[in-house]
Amino acid sequence: MKHPLFASVLCLGLGCSWQTTSWAAESATVTQLLAEYQQAGAAEFSVEAGKALWEKSFPTADGKQRSCTACHHLDLSKAGEHVRTGKTIAAMAPNANSERLTKLKKVRKWLKRNCKWTLGRVCNAQEKGDLLVFLSANQ
Template identity: 45%
Template sequence: MYFPRPLAMGVALALLAGSTLAASPTSPAELQAAWLAEARQSNPALRAFSAERGRSFFSTTHGSDWSCASCHTSNPGQGGAHAVTRKLIEPLAPAANPRRFSDAAKVDKWFGRNCKDVLGRACTAEEKGDLLAYLLTVKP
C-alpha cells in the first residue's frame, strides 16, 4: 500500500509515540524501577536509591548559585517560587502533591529543564532515583 511521504511519516510517528506512551511509567515506583535498571547499566553494584544522597543532592549547589531548593524551598512538601521569575511552583513531594511523578513525559520534561539549569547537564538515572527516594520521605 502506498502512502504519501508526509502521511507515512505521520503514521510512523503516531505509532512510535503510542508505543512509547503506553510503556511510560506513571507512578513514582515505576519511575524508580526504570531509573534503577538504567543506573545499573553504568553502576552494576547499585542495589537501591538513597534518600540521604537525594536530600544532599536537593539542597546542594552544583557549580552554580542554584540548587533544587532555590526554587522548591528547603521543604519540598511546601510550594515554592522560581528564583528568577517568581512564578509559583506547587509542592514537589508526592505526599503533598499526588500529581507529581505521575506523568513520565512531564517528569522527563522538568528533569531536563531543571537539571540543565542547576547542573549544566542532564541528571543521571541515579541522581533522579536518589532525589525521588528523598522526596518520598517528605511529608506535607
C-alpha cells in the same frame, strides 16, 4: 535494591486503605525509572545522597549559586517559586501534591531541564535515582 518505597509496596500488598490511584501511579513511575537508572549502571540509591544533592549549591557561569532548594524549598510540602521567572511551583512532596511523580514523561522532562539549569549539566543515572528516592521518601 533498597529504596523507601518498601513500606509502601508492603502496604500495597496488604491492601492498606489509604492507597490512591495517584499514589499507585507515582509508585509505578518511580519504580520504572529506578529500574532504568540501575540498568544504566547506577548503584544502590540513597535518600541521604538525594537530600545532599537537593540541598547542594552549584556555581553558575556568572558566579551566582543555584540549588534545588532555591526554587523548591527545604520543606517539600510547601509550594516554591522559580528564582528567575517568579512562577509558583507546586509542592514537590507527593503527599502534598497528588500529581507529583505520576507521569513518566513529565518526570523525565523536569529532571533533564532542572538538572541542566541547576547543576549546569545533565544529571547521571545515580543522581536521578537518588533524587527520586529522596522525593518519594517525603510522603
